[in-house]
Amino acid sequence: MERGENVSAIHDKKKQIIEAALQLFANKGFHETSIQDIAESVGIAKGSVYLHFKSKDDLLVSALKHTVHRMFEEVALASSSPGLSPRERLVRKLESQLRFGYEHKAFFTMLLNERSIHVNEELKKFMMDLRIRSVQWSLADVMDVYGETVGPYAMDAVAALQALVGQYTGYLILHQVEFDIAVLAPFLADRLEDVVDGMLRKGRPPMLTERMLLGPAAAAAAGEGERDARVDLRAHWMRMLRETIRESALDEAKREELHSYAVVLEHELRKPDPADAVVQGLLAHLRTAETPAIGAVVRQVEQELARLSR
Numbered sequence: 503m504e505r506g507e508n509v510s511a512i513h514d515k516k517k518q519i520i521e522a523a524l525q526l527f528a529n530k531g532f533h534e535t536s537i538q539d540i541a542e543s544v545g546i547a548k549g550s551v552y553l554h555f556k557s558k559d560d561l562l563v564s565a566l567k568h569t570v571h572r573m574f575e576e577v578a579l580a581s582s583s584p585g586l587s588p589r590e591r592l593v594r595k596l597e598s599q600l601r602f603g604y605e606h607k608a609f610f611t612m613l614l615n616e617r618s619i620h621v622n623e624e625l626k627k628f629m630m631d632l633r634i635r636s637v638q639w640s641l642a643d644v645m646d647v648y649g650e651t652v653g654p655y656a657m658d659a660v661a662a663l664q665a666l667v668g669q670y671t672g673y674l675i676l677h678q679v680e681f682d683i684a685v686l687a688p689f690l691a692d693r694l695e696d697v698v699d700g701m702l703r704k705g706r707p708p709m710l711t712e713r714m715l716l717g718p719a720a721a722a723a724a725g726e727g728e729r730d731a732r733v734d735l736r737a738h739w740m741r742m743l744r745e746t747i748r749e750s751a752l753d754e755a756k757r758e759e760l761h762s763y764a765v766v767l768e769h770e771l772r773k774p775d776p777a778d779a780v781v782q783g784l785l786a787h788l789r790t791a792e793t794p795a796i797g798a799v800v801r802q803v804e805q806e807l808a809r810l811s812r
Contacts, residue, residue: 662713737768771807
């Protein structure tokens with residue numbers, strides 16, 4: 503077996519284990535699920551699970567990362583159709599996010615109900631990273647719809663958007679309220695518009711900064727204070743691109759090739775004056791990926807670059 507094929511097989515087996523664990527955690531609960539249960543579900547020996555994961559806690563963190571990545575990927579894909587207005591993109595993202603939460607409600611409910619899950623350093627780091635990414639994702643949505651007009655109220659708008667989505671997702675998942683998600687998504691976009699219009703019309707001082715919204719530790723990790731919000735959005739989409747490539751079903755050689763293009767592109771975009779020819783050339787290479795998910799994130803990168811050039 504060639505090295506690339508071997509690495510690809512390991513990648514596939516690891517994903518199989520994660521997906522089996524997700525199903526069992528959702529159905530039986532984290533503490534009631536054993537490594538033996540997961541191994542039997544995949545059809546491998548118990549010891550084979552430990553070749554990929556140090557412990558059940560390690561597997562839980564990997565399952566969380568896998569789930570969150572899939573959510574970001576599906577949301578990006580849902581909003582990537584050409585010709586959508588910024589508001590239409592927001593509605594598509596909200597609808598996709600709400601549907602994902604509903605479809606995976608058993609797993610998310612398990613996480614909320616399992617009070618004694620051990621919070622190790624890796625899980626803490628993941629939760630901080632998720633907090634940063636969620637703020638950056640919401641900020642990207644706010645800036646896409648309202649642009650520079652939202653001005654100093656950007657972080658207050660982010661807080662409003664996250665509160666709306668979080669509250670209604672809670673009703674959907676925990677309280678099992680039967681919403682029509684196709685109606686709920688534009689309703690939430692309308693409520694965000696009401697909040698932003700009200701802040702701009704009344705002109706009162708904004709309440710939140712990025713540091714306040716993230717908390718000091720997460721703000722430092724995000725580089726708040728060193729870069730402006732626009733660069734943070736660019737960094738967010740580039741990281742999303744790298745992760746989408748890494749998680750794709752492409753063969754190992756193609757993943758490595760695309761990942762190298764993404765790394766070089768990220769390096770170029772960090773320069774004070776990126777070379778447009780280099781950026782466009784790298785984007786053209788990345789568009790050769792024959793997966794909708796990677797294509798969707800590449801388009802998000804292009805949209806952000808177009809916004810910054812205006």
